[in-house]
Structures are given as structure tokens and as C-alpha cells.
Amino acid sequence: MLVLTRKLNETIQIGEDIEIKVVDIDGDQIKLGISAPKHIEIHRKEIYLAIQEENSRAASVSNDLLKILKKD
Template sequence: MLVLTRKPNESLMIGDNIEIQILGVEGDQVKLGIKAPKDIDIHRKEIYLSIQEENSQAAKAKLPNGLLEDLKLLQK
């Protein structure tokens, strides 16, 4: 893990197109501003993990008998 020290209004760059700026520090909270291309998803980690778990559960779900064949017929 890379650990950096930044002051309010200072930034760091990830690659050429993602900038993270420290907007402020209040007590034990840090307010961040993130500039990134619109095609990059940005989530809090707990939300990201929840999405990953839901995707994993959906991938394990079984389709009702015949549903996959019905969907294939609709594509034709």
C-alpha cells in the first residue's frame, strides 16, 4: 500500500486521467473530490463489496426450466 500525506487543496494523480483532491479535513473525516472519466465506476468500498456479492449470487442462481431456450428463441 502506498501511503501519502496531502494537505487540503492538494491532489494526487492515478494514471493520466484520475485526480483525487483533498477538499477538507474535519475531525476524523476527510472530504475527497475525484475527477475521473465518466466510464470509470467510483463506489465506496462497502457498496462495491455489496455489488460484488449480489453479482456472485446472481451468477449462481438457476433459471427455471426452459427459460434459457425461450430467451434464445426470442433472439432469432
């Protein structure tokens, strides 16, 4: 893991296409602005994990449904 220190309005560049900027600092919270191409999905980690879980459940239901349909 790379750990960087940034101050207000300073940025981090990832590759050519992604820029992360510290836009606000309020006590123990910071606000980050992320500029990236539209085809790159950006989510908070808890949202990303929820999407993965939902996709897993949907795939499981599809497999179960296929098995049921195959029996007939």
C-alpha cells in the first residue's frame, strides 16, 4: 500500500486518466474529488461490496433457476 500525505487542494495522479483532489478538510473528515473517465466506475468500498454481493446472489438464483428448468 502506498501512503501519501496531501494538503487541501493538493492532488494525486493515477495513470494518465485519474486524479484525486483533497477538496475539503473538516476535523477528522476529508472530502475527495475524483476525476476519471466515464467508463471507470467509482464507488465507496461498502457500496462496491454490496454490488458484488447482489451480483453473486443474482448469479446463484440464475443457476438454481436453470437447474429447475432443466428438470422439466
